[in-house]
Amino acid sequence: MTTICADVDEAVADVADGSVVLIGGFGMAGMPVQLIDALIRQGATDLTVVSNNAGNGDTGLAALLARGRVRKMICSFPRQADSHVFDGLYRAGRIELELVPQGTLAERMRAAGAGIGGFFSPTGVGTQLAAGKETREIDGRHYVLEAPLRGDVALIGAHRADRMGNLVYRKTARNFGPVMATAATTVVAQVVQVVETGELDPEAVVTPSIYVDRVVAA
Amino acid sequence: MTTICADVDEAVADVADGSVVLIGGFGMAGMPVQLIDALIRQGATDLTVVSNNAGNGDTGLAALLARGRVRKMICSFPRQADSHVFDGLYRAGRIELELVPQGTLAERMRAAGAGIGGFFSPTGVGTQLAAGKETREIDGRHYVLEAPLRGDVALIGAHRADRMGNLVYRKTARNFGPVMATAATTVVAQVVQVVETGELDPEAVVTPSIYVDRVVAA
Amino acid sequence: MTLSKAEMAALVARDIPAGSFVNLGIGQPTMVADHLDAGHGVVLHTENGMLNMGPAPAADEVDPDLTNAGKQPVTELAGAAYFDSAASFAMMRGGHLDVCVLGAFQVSAGGDLANWHTGAPDAIPAVGGAMDLATGAKSVFVMMTLFAKDGSPKLVPTCTYPLTGVGCVDRVYTEVAVFDLTPEGVVVRETFGTTTPEQLADALDLPLRLR
């Protein structure tokens, strides 16, 4: 059952120190900035954050990093023109980085959500990012074994929710939201608007309500 | 590039003897009956057919089976109240059967379409359907290694296509169509209606045009 | 006095927590839907790609594109969502369904389930989504008669039929009693009519615990 929260602070009230937090967005598109601001107020620390990037500018994920709340980033593309917060922490040795190819990042979360114990991916074979991992030749092609990646909490940005918790997204802001929604114990979605149940087209629902624990309009 | 075919016979004209043919549908819902009828007329034989069921009544897949064109069925649920065609062939030893749990059937095709060389599934562990397969304990749970399942041709039923080949489906007739569209070398979709490019909502497209080789209204 | 199939279905429906996401297997488990209270907020999943499935339609409203796992016509409730088979089974295998209700040929004291194949040489095997459900759902409930037509128990020390899943069944509903399969053994949860736990202990080749 999905809870419609009164505000973003209620939605993230129980995030525990040390949690693995999946945070949606590709750059700022789809990033749940208001939920992250609430998480900053809430105070959870020693977090492992999984997100495609490692923050842009000084808001959203970058603001969480700047507060020193994140012990480790798991992402594909930390270095950007406006990633100065992460860059500074990383160069100062104040944050761990696990770099994962973007498709492997998505697929590892998909595996966690889909009950898959591991999968053989061709991506990264023969590179530093496959170092130490099991490899196997299958039908003449080389693969590396990748593990599922689960979150305790997912914070995602969607466009609209109905009161049951079904979600639709908007354009390329969809990105990591749907797969993160399948991969975390508690899934919190920030949306622009909550509509009545029955107002979303059942053919166009992207994240069914079964994956969504809390929704907040923000 | 997607070709809009003039008729179903053109759409299946080049299916070769011995092909692996993925056929959509869950029972009759989503089954591309007109494409199958065209395949019967076309004459390809010694086929391996991958489909959830093994034919219902005397039309569609059941009609193809009745013509003796199928050497092997790969499916999850051949035995049904109206599967008398398959039942007769099987009992007479005239067709091979590879039985696969339904979720594994879908996921094996998803793996083929997604470039995954194999995956560890918890489904079927300790049962006859995992006999002889590699197993592994991962984080305290037991898994069986499953291989990708590719088709030479996929015949699927969708609801509408635009002229570029984007597809939308209707209700539970969606079932295996989208995953089969990713897993075959040549993908042929039978639709109720072909609309102009731009008439489908980009947020609601289920199978993007990249996966679709031929579309035919039937 | 033993329970009718409808009474068993009502019993299962009563035990499904409010707001659960539930898959009902084909056959007898489908009847559970008739006993779910709409205000209870239970959402039905069907393996062929839908959440929030509704009851059978009126005869003149049958839609061949809208069926359940048994290929029977169904309807769509407000808040429904459609998805493809790969997504539907990812949901099942990934542990997102709260409860599934399945029929069975046999269930073992350790929770092994046999419900897809009699193993008879001339039988045509069919598994469908049974193994995925048995493996993936958080709670697996079985509905079955306690005894086969030949009088042999179906709740057994070890299954003799081919398995659907290992150690997956949590609870068994029968016409005479409900059993919880726990790490400590088989617990008699409740009995019906004149049936006593002592009679069950005599009839079954199993150690039984009282609740």
Place this chain on the structure above:
Amino acid sequence: MTLSKAEMAALVARDIPAGSFVNLGIGQPTMVADHLDAGHGVVLHTENGMLNMGPAPAADEVDPDLTNAGKQPVTELAGAAYFDSAASFAMMRGGHLDVCVLGAFQVSAGGDLANWHTGAPDAIPAVGGAMDLATGAKSVFVMMTLFAKDGSPKLVPTCTYPLTGVGCVDRVYTEVAVFDLTPEGVVVRETFGTTTPEQLADALDLPLRLR
């Protein structure tokens, strides 16, 4: 005389078959889009979840929810489709893209690509979708200068920078020549201006074949 970046982009655009599904990497490869003929039917993919991406919008039509892989605003063409990151990378890794165009630090004669990490101790590594594209696209085209700022060749016998993918590059576009990387070795496909294959053979530490 050497080719400008725009001329290189036009050259790549010319070589992309009509109707191809194409991913253009961030940086210089993005310029290829400006040279694709609309009538050619090339469909652009962006890794963040879209097919049929259009050009940059007018300043007053920027939509923060509609960006490319470089986080720059883009537009939507008729026939577009959106999908999530898992689906987008399944498409890439699964071999469904016909062509991708990437930048590079180095490419080896055997088609190894290095474009994600200089390996410098203080560098912050970032890979994004480069490994998925290099591994998944049917044809991998590289656009780069043939020589680094220090004058060293970037088309080399063996990459010294960390690899993005092994044996994945099919063709290299540079300001002085285009090379095909074939199982038989590096083939000079065409040269520009006054550059001759002999000059290239002198400048590169590689055996070269003429087309």
